[in-house]
Amino acid sequence: MALTLYHGEPAANSLKVLLGIKEKGVPFESKLMNLHKFEQHEPWFQAINPMGQVPVLIHDGMVINESTVINEYLDEAFDGPALRPADPYGRAKMRIWTKFVDEYFCPALSFIGWHHMIKNITDKLTPEEFEEKLARIPLKEQQDKWRTSAKQGYTQEQLDNWGRQVKTSVERMEKQLARTEWLVGDQFTLADVSCYAMAYAMPTRSPQLLADKPGVTRWHKAMSEREGTKAAMAMPNPVRETLEAARAGISSTLR
Ligand SMILES: N[C@@H](CCC(=O)N[C@@H](CS)C(=O)NCC(=O)O)C(=O)O
Structure with a gap:
């Protein structure tokens, strides 16, 4: 294999x-x-x-x-612990969360992150070098995102809207996690995996988002203590410094 x-x-x-x-x-x-x-x-x-x-x-x-x-x-x-509920309704509920992450939570966070981070990467290139890099990007949408983010071209209104979407995402998680241990009841599933991949940095970088969210706070701690999470977070990070440099900007948008 x-x-x-x-x-x-x-x-x-x-x-x-x-x-x-x-x-x-x-x-x-x-x-x-x-x-x-x-x-x-x-x-x-x-x-x-x-x-x-x-x-x-x-x-x-x-x-x-x-x-x-x-x-x-x-x-x-693969064999190993089941990461999806066994019953169709449980799986449907799990997929409602993973779809929500892909279509709503992740894009909102991503635009905010790129707005504050990409300039630090592209400023190291000459305009010609950047155009060369852009020309190789196969998806038009990604080309536009690189180009706009490089000049921090998103408007305050757009940023505020994505910030609101992130807050709404955390509120939606809180509604569930105030009632159940995991996002789909009492079983850890790929719904928790998807949401944690977006929310992993919140307690340290944007604690204001979790201030009145005891359910999400408890869940985040439980997620962070899992062996799988520790192993994933320990994977090498070649871009740590650039991400760190963008944190203050991201946090201010999420205020
Ligand atoms: N819908 C895709 C999105 C993949 C995606 O956005 N990947 C990012 C990293 S998180 C990427 O490759 N970004 C670099 C780029 O687009 O140039 C998925 O869920 O896998």
């Missing part, structure tokens, strides 16, 4: 899959990509994933992208 995971630093969608694979306890070959060096847009990587994005799982030659799909695949294809 050959299992290879192309991933970035333990954050967001890469963290989601690192959490899934570590919880599952499946041995895999880690291929760490430095996203700040635009490795994900290089032709050799686009031959693996034409979207030019991580994470990507390769299982015995079969290529799977999309973090949420990868986690479900891992749970289905």
Whole structure:
């Protein structure tokens, strides 16, 4: 059995899959990509994933992208602790959470993060070098996001709106976690994995978001203490400094 995971630093969608694979306890070959060096847009990587994005799982030659799909695949294809409820209704509830993360929580956080971070990467390039990098990005939407973020071109109104969406996301989690141990009742599932991949830094970086959220605070502590989480968070982070430099800006948008 050959299992290879192309991933970035333990954050967001890469963290989601690192959490899934570590919880599952499946041995895999880690291929760490430095996203700040635009490795994900290089032709050799686009031959693996034409979207030019991580994470990507390769299982015995079969290529799977999309973090949420990868986690479900891992749970289905390998032995180990079940990460999805056994009953259809439980699975439906889990997927409502993972869909919400992919369509609402993650994009809002991501735009805020990029707004405060990308400039620190692209300022190190000449305009010509940056144009060259941009030209290789296969998705028009990602090209636009790189270009706009590089000049911090999102409006305050957009940032405020994404900030509101992040707050709404945490409130939605609190509503559930005030009543149950995990997001889908009493079983730890991929719903918890998806949400933690977005919320992992909140207690230290944006504690104001959790100030009146005892349920999320308790859940975050329980998540952080899991062996799978510790192993995923211990994966190498080649872009730590750039992420750290953006934290104050992100936190101020989330105030
Ligand atoms: N829907 C995809 C999104 C993947 C994604 O946004 N990947 C980010 C890292 S978290 C990426 O590769 N960003 C670099 C870029 O787009 O240039 C998934 O869930 O896997």
